[in-house]
Amino acid sequence: MAVITLSRDICSKGALIAEEVARELNYECISRKILMEASDQFNIPEVQFAKAIHDGPSVFEKIFHGKEKYIAFFQAALLNHVKKNNVVYHGLGGQFFLKGIPHVLKTRVIMGMDARAEEKAREENISKTSARRLLAKDDKERYNWGMHVYGVNTGSNDLYDLVLHLDHLTVSDCVSLICKTAQSNTFCPTPESQAHMADLALAARIKATLIANYANIGITSSNGRVSIHVNELVDNPAGTKQKIQDCMAHISGIESLSIHVKSNLIRSPFHNSSPSMRHSA
Structure with missing residues (x-):
């Protein structure tokens, strides 16, 4: 087989x-x-x-x-x-x-x-x-x-x-x-090798679904636990994640999904500072 x-x-x-x-x-x-x-x-x-x-x-x-x-x-x-x-x-x-x-x-x-x-x-x-x-x-x-x-x-x-x-x-x-x-x-196929084949097929299907919009993307799957990495900067990470989640809704075999997106926004030096520090001279 x-x-x-x-x-x-x-x-x-x-x-x-x-x-x-x-x-x-x-x-x-x-x-x-x-x-x-x-x-x-x-x-x-x-x-x-x-x-x-x-x-x-x-x-x-x-x-x-x-x-x-x-x-x-x-x-x-x-x-x-x-x-x-x-x-x-x-x-x-x-x-x-x-x-x-x-x-x-x-x-x-x-x-x-x-x-x-x-x-x-x-x-x-x-x-x-x-x-x-x-x-x-x-x-x-x-x-x-x-x-x-x-x-x-x-x-x-x-x-x-x-x-x-x-x-x-x-x-x-x-x-x-x-x-x-x-x-x-x-x-001879084993349950483990069959699972590996299924994971590769799932990852390939996901990549084919997303690649038209995200040329530089990486997908891995382990027993249906899928991780997606968008390896390009985007202006709206939250919106990008939501779009990808919506695309995944019709794909069977996904047990869990994690999405990683890089932001294109430049953080200011005061991004993580307290409100009082931001307004100080």
Whole structure:
């Protein structure tokens, strides 16, 4: 009953492996479906959503947090979908979005550039040189995405429990190894790991609800005890807290709520002084 994430580069047979693993384990296999669900839920055109999620950030977006809201929407949709378990996800960012959950098996499939270029050239009926150029561009965008969102190269082996190299293994080998590992006790869900998944899903949903109005916001949840930190100065802290409380009213799973807001008001030297001292010469 594990969740499996499979990271792969374009034309590395990763999608095929994910589908075969899901078939072998009788799991649901998802990728683009999460993008469609997030697009529907947050009323954003799928093409626009896909570009925002996939492409590396522009200078403008780095300054004004243009991508963060799309990433928050996507993470909320992904966590909501996979919290039921028995899922193979082979889309973007699974190793990041589901990080720290014990029953999530994070795998990566890699293949040499020459083999990938041959696959790409055959798929699109283009030269191997053109295929290599397109793949290099896509790899760079994925690298930029990972560095911008998490400050980590998506190709780093440290992010994964299992890394499989298709220059040395067959597709069948990879499927067998992933299935065997996923069925081990190490990746069996426990009440604690399920609770952790639920907390991450709740925090992601809250962030997706608030991020349009508060770009710099942090949310944590522990067994439904939610803490929200607005990490930007606001003119009306009390009003901001009330607005956030109102937004939380329709979100289920919150057992308790604490909200922390920074005031933008400049306190005078006499703010905490007694009335008589304020009026003294």
